[in-house]
Amino acid sequence: xxxxxxxxxxxxxxxxxxxxxxxxxxxxxxxxxxxxxxxxxxxxxxxxxxxxxxxxxxxxxxxxxxxxxxxxxxxxxxxxxxxxxxxxxxxxxxxxxxxxxxxxxxxxxxxxxxxxxxxxxxxxxxxxxxxxxxxxxxxxxxxxxxxxxxxxxxxxxxxxxxxxxxxxxxxxxxxxxxxxxxxxxxxxxxxxxxxxxxxxxxxxxxxxxxxxxxxxxxxxxxxxxxxxxxxxxxxxxxxxxxxxxxxxxxxxxxxxxxxxxxxxxxxxxxxxxxxxxxxxxxxxxxxxxxxxxxxxxxxxxxxxxxxxxxxxxxxxxxxxxxxxxxxxxxxxxxxxxxxxxxxxxxxxxxxxxxxxxxxxxxxxxxxxxxxxxxxxxxxxxxxxxxxxxxxxxxxxxxxxxxxxxxxxxxxxxxxxxxxxxxxxxxxxxx
Amino acid sequence: xxxxxxxxxxxxxxxxxxxxxxxxxxxxxxxxxxxxxxxxxxxxxxxxxxxxxxxxxxxxxxxxxxxxxxxxxxxxxxxxxxxxxxxxxxxxxxxxxxxxxxxxxxxxxxxxxxxxxxxxxxxxxxxxxxxxxxxxxxxxxxxxxxxxxxxxxxxxxxxxxxxxxxxxxxxxxxxxxxxxxxxxxxxxxxxxxxxxxxxxxxxxxxxxxxxxxxxxxxxxxxxxxxxxxxxxxxxxxxxxxxxxxxxxxxxxxxxxxxxxxxxxxxxxxxxxxxxxxxxxxxxxxxxxxxxxxxxxxxxxxxxxxxxxxxxxxx
Numbered sequence: 001x002x003x004x005x006x007x008x009x010x011x012x013x014x015x016x017x018x019x020x021x022x023x024x025x026x027x028x029x030x031x032x033x034x035x036x037x038x039x040x041x042x043x044x045x046x047x048x049x050x051x052x053x054x055x056x057x058x059x060x061x062x063x064x065x066x067x068x069x070x071x072x073x074x075x076x077x078x079x080x081x082x083x084x085x086x087x088x089x090x091x092x093x094x095x096x097x098x099x100x101x102x103x104x105x106x107x108x109x110x111x112x113x114x115x116x117x118x119x120x121x122x123x124x125x126x127x128x129x130x131x132x133x134x135x136x137x138x139x140x141x142x143x144x145x146x147x148x149x150x151x152x153x154x155x156x157x158x159x160x161x162x163x164x165x166x167x168x169x170x171x172x173x174x175x176x177x178x179x180x181x182x183x184x185x186x187x188x189x190x191x192x193x194x195x196x197x198x199x200x201x202x203x204x205x206x207x208x209x210x211x212x213x214x215x216x217x218x219x220x221x222x223x224x225x226x227x228x229x230x231x232x233x234x235x236x237x238x239x240x241x242x243x244x245x246x247x248x249x250x251x252x253x254x255x256x257x258x259x260x261x262x263x264x265x266x267x268x269x270x271x272x273x274x275x276x277x278x279x280x281x282x283x284x285x286x287x288x289x290x291x292x293x294x295x296x297x298x299x300x301x302x303x304x305x306x307x308x309x310x311x312x313x314x315x316x317x318x319x320x321x322x323x324x325x326x327x328x329x330x331x332x333x334x335x336x337x338x339x340x341x342x343x344x345x346x347x348x349x350x351x352x353x354x355x356x357x358x359x360x361x362x363x364x365x366x367x368x369x370x371x372x373x374x375x376x377x378x379x380x381x382x383x384x385x386x387x388x389x390x391x392x393x394x395x396x397x398x399x400x401x402x403x404x405x406x407x408x409x410x411x412x413x414x415x416x417x418x419x420x421x422x423x424x425x426x427x428x429x430x
Numbered sequence: 431x432x433x434x435x436x437x438x439x440x441x442x443x444x445x446x447x448x449x450x451x452x453x454x455x456x457x458x459x460x461x462x463x464x465x466x467x468x469x470x471x472x473x474x475x476x477x478x479x480x481x482x483x484x485x486x487x488x489x490x491x492x493x494x495x496x497x498x499x500x501x502x503x504x505x506x507x508x509x510x511x512x513x514x515x516x517x518x519x520x521x522x523x524x525x526x527x528x529x530x531x532x533x534x535x536x537x538x539x540x541x542x543x544x545x546x547x548x549x550x551x552x553x554x555x556x557x558x559x560x561x562x563x564x565x566x567x568x569x570x571x572x573x574x575x576x577x578x579x580x581x582x583x584x585x586x587x588x589x590x591x592x593x594x595x596x597x598x599x600x601x602x603x604x605x606x607x608x609x610x611x612x613x614x615x616x617x618x619x620x621x622x623x624x625x626x627x628x629x630x631x632x633x634x635x636x637x638x639x640x641x642x643x644x645x646x647x648x649x650x651x652x653x654x655x656x657x658x659x660x661x662x663x664x665x666x667x668x669x670x671x672x673x674x675x676x677x678x679x680x681x682x683x684x685x686x687x688x689x690x691x692x693x694x695x696x697x698x699x700x701x702x703x704x705x706x707x708x709x710x711x712x713x714x715x716x717x718x719x720x721x722x723x724x725x726x727x728x729x730x731x732x733x734x735x736x737x738x739x740x741x742x743x744x
Contacts, residue, residue, distance in 0.1 A: 084708050091495050113496040200602050200691045257692040258602005402710040410693030
């Protein structure tokens, strides 16, 4: 009897709960009722030394606060290691959902290999496409008309002249390579290193290629870096010969062939060298005392250059946000992230705190917060005094890249002749 | 009836004994196979298969982990012959072997012999000498970055003793960079192998040394004419380990310190194999370099074996 009463009570409760549930008003799912999603993001900004780290962390925190069901799991690696890591993880089906990566190395093949997805329809559908600067979209659109990633980081990549040292040496900012050679001798006589660069690393590679750019047209850059043939191109031959002449004339720091990026930056930031080649991403780390004397300019032109003004790089290939195959499986969460991230408010944080070039057509910023070098690089004085050249690296085939970079580093070693450098550049393509 | 007439040592009993022994041998063989099978299977999966795969991959064109593989026969090997970076890496590895093998192993043996004599404080010495083996390769590389920097420990020391003209950018100068990389072996290797040699030498009875010294043998003679031959086999094994370290392990120092530069003056085969695979996306070509390293390793091992193997029957 006792047992049957117990069963009856349970039965009544069950029926009541069913009735109450059925009668309950229908409620739209709130953020807390949505299923939890984790977005795995790989980037090279999130470390403590990168100026873009704090705004990135703030953006991630802001996004997660607005979307409590979405957790961002960030993995930070050096950008040169990211292409290999992503592909390796892709083979095991474990690649991150979103990747912050520039346009180089294996990343050039990601779309063709199915590692990432075409962003054109998604960026249009999410209303981001039309907010982007057309030149940024153009750089990130491949030959088949596919948007590789949503462009994120734009940059200027000029030469930095420490006018305090130039003044002490009694020279002006050189506009030609002959002027540079003459200035270098006077700078040395004044007790300073003339032009510092990390000849053993990537900054040395880009100074070498930068001097080549002064003698090449954009069409030649596209052609030569895609297929090789430097030794049979008169402009390329003249450019390499001029580079060797400058190297042997002592234009560059002592032991430039062995300097690392950190060592050469330190040489410039400590006021020991007069000139360096540094991208916009270095603006935030330049000490104020040196920054006050820095005037930005371009690579001086050799005799017979097809360029009309000193040459600089300006590009949006610095970084884009790529969606991988795994990311495409979480499009709801990815869409929310992209719509949150590519807004003027978030982009302004990067511009103000890290001197990043915004990919958006309209990014209102507080100009009082902007880095003086950023303002200089965007001034009409700088833009009218320099000529923007095509950046070569997006045309170099993946399987050629490392060999060509090695040749560029070899070019810094005293005794390496122009003929050897040119032959080795072409050999990289075989 | 027949069996009663048979002698106790006649055929059937002998046959029984033989078959018993045969059965026992078969049983032992089965037990042996059962016990070694896990090790053999693990060896086949973890060692043999990757090795065979390396030979296969050296015959294909494979330009990225997600790219298709195309069989190209020996094309990767013929390309190696005309690849100046490979030839430079081969030469640098040869120099590394020629300098580091005797340069590390012989002083390590001498130091090991010294420690085996149990001098005062030998336990502390043993700990100090072995400590580099307990530091990660990355930490050692960072240590040497500090040594070789333009304003690093080495140049600071040279300036302090008035040798300013000797200062160099050690990792950036084509004439010093390979030496600077090889020198790291001396830091990490001599103490490590010395402790191993010391342990091997401690098993030799001290009476042997004492009787030799009574016969008038000096320390040098005892060390090289007695102690060295007694642990020659062990010396050979340690030398093989060092050979393998130079061929493969030392690539880590190149990766962390110079990436083969300046130019290709510190490029070694181990690093070139890594670079071709993970920087240049030439996986097939990289494995052709791997096959060359394997062949050098096998030849080197055989040479060491030949030089250090003792034939007790002679």
